[in-house]
Amino acid sequence: MPNSRRSGTTERYREAVSAYFFLLPSLVVLSLFVFGPLVFILAVAFFDWNLFRPEQHFLGAANFVELAGDELFFTALRNTAVYALGVVPIQTLLALLLALAVNQNIPARGFFRAAFYIPAITSSVVTSIIFLWIYSKPGLLNYVLSWFGIVGPDWIGSPKYALGAIMALNVWSTSGYFMVAFLAGLQAIPVSLYEAARIDGASSWGRFRHVTVPGLKPTLFFVVTLGIIGTFQVFDQIYMMSAGGPVNATTTLSYFIYISAFRYFRFGYAAAAAVVLFAIILLVTRVQQKIARPEAP
Amino acid sequence: MTGRVRDLSRRAIVLVLLLVATGIFTLPFLWSLSISFQPAGDVFRWPIELIPDEVTLQNYRRLWTEIPFARWLLNSSGVALAVTLANLFLDALAGYAFARLRFPGRNLLFALLLATLMVPAHVTLVPKFMLLNALGLVNTYTALIAPAMVQVVGIFLMKQFFESIPRQLEEAARIDGCNRFQVFWRVVLPASRPALAALGIYTFQGNWNEFLWPLVVTTTSDRFTLPVGLAMFRYEFRVEWTMLMAGAVLIALPTLLIFLVFQRLFIQGIATSGLKG
Secondary structure, three states: OOOHHHHHHHHHHHHHHHHHHHHHHHHHHHHHHHHHHHHHHHHHHOEEEOOOOOOEEHHHHHHHHHOOOOOHHHHHHHHHHHHHHHHHHHHHHHHHHHHHHOOOOOOOOOHHHHHHHHHHHOOHHHHHHHHHHHHHOOOOHHHHHOOOOOOOOOOOOOOOOHHHHHHHHHHHHHHHHHHHHHHHHOOOOOOHHHHHHHHHHOOOOHHHHHHHHOOOOHHHHHHHHHHHHHHOOOOOHHHHHHOOOOOOOOHHHHHHHHHHHOOOOOOHHHHHHHHHHHHHHHHHHHHHHHHHHHOOO | OOOHHHHHHHHHHHHHHHHHHHHHHHHHHHHHHHHOOOOOOOOOOOOOEEEEEEEHHHHHHHHHHHHHHHHHHHHHHHHHHHHHHHHHHHHHHHHHHHOOOOOOOHHHHHHHHHHHHHHOOHHHHHHHHHHHHHHHOOOOOOHHHHHHOOOHHHHHEEEEHHOOOOOOOHHHHHHHHOOOHHHHHHHHHHHHHHHHHHHHHHHHHHHHHHHHHHHHHHOOOOOOOOOHHHHHHHHHOOHHHHHHHHHHHHHHHHHHHHHHHHHHHHHHHHHHHHHHO
């Protein structure tokens, strides 16, 4: 075939052209709504940008300087840190325990798995409404506490407890999701490893420590990464339950960004805060990767 | 013998703990269901009666007559369906290019897409809103649908699936003279029903529950989706618990039914999208 080389290159060329056609719609959508905004937000952060004015003023770093002196911003940072540090370890541990329990040889495993997963597929608006009822002063939680002679507070109305109460709701609603991730991880560990450990005389704790734990490392990494990104974005429950209050006790970074833009219409300022949020997430996940990166297979 | 007893008692303890956990995870839903059938009034009477003395449909009726619940239901369904169909087609199309076609920039592009999974919604929220505002699209269905038409997770899921199916059928279709799109449309998609079903369910459920974006991009009640409408109802009037719970039940019901019917696909979806990187 004398022409094979030429037709080989045109074939390659055609393949690439069709690939770009296949990708075109996705790339247009992602460019408009993800890549473009990522670039644009870096610009907006340096402006005093207000949608209700025809022209915008360049500010330089002034938005960032103002953030550095904004007490509410630091409250939001602190609340976000407390939120993530509280929720991520607890939901990860709970998800792991649930997965280990459901993975045992017990009746009705599918039923339990489904039951734990239901909060994760339910609208956050719905779970927020239900927990508002549970947490209210005459609500279910205080009724249960009254059995033990405890007079509970109005949980969401108290600056001391509101954030913790929303954190508990978050653990409740996402543990089931991560349990499924751990279950998949558990089932991916080869049975032969457990048998080898048994032959070597490992106790059940030894098998857990030396087979299960190392085998779950990639899942753990995934669960913690998603947990961090998720908790840094918590918004729906805060909007629904406490609107950032009382006295800003539940104002998180994402809520701060939202009110800066959509209540005070300070888009440049909100963009600057969003840039800080993104930088923190990148930093935290990078540190976490350094500590716990699963070895590439 | 003692080993067996110990094993049995350990399993019994695990079972009891699991039952307690089941109560914690599911009873809140049963209570909200129960409250939604109570007559308006005191919802804090203890102990709770899961089956109220007086069962009424009044709360559900009022959702239809006193607030634009039907409109929100229509908006939510329409938007979620449009978004799901768009994702099924576009994610599969892009996933197929990554799975089967060679082109310059393939690895770079794929890495770029994966990197976007780290971008939180709040980071792109403000510029996304400004773009739609500049285009005069705030408070339109386009604004609700367009940004959600493609998901990187969906592209990734479809790519993984396409890589797992044999190439023979596609090669045969090529020899028969189909072009690449025809191969994709007539041969690959029909063979991808399980993956498409998983993606469709995942997308529908995610979009149905979406709150932040519809909250910022809709401004009038006739464009609200269900979660936004119910949130506004909570803030606009004094808290009407029985009606709120009826609304909550109706929002939760479709995702719950879909989950119970297609459980296996949900679990698979997480397992493949999240873990087998």
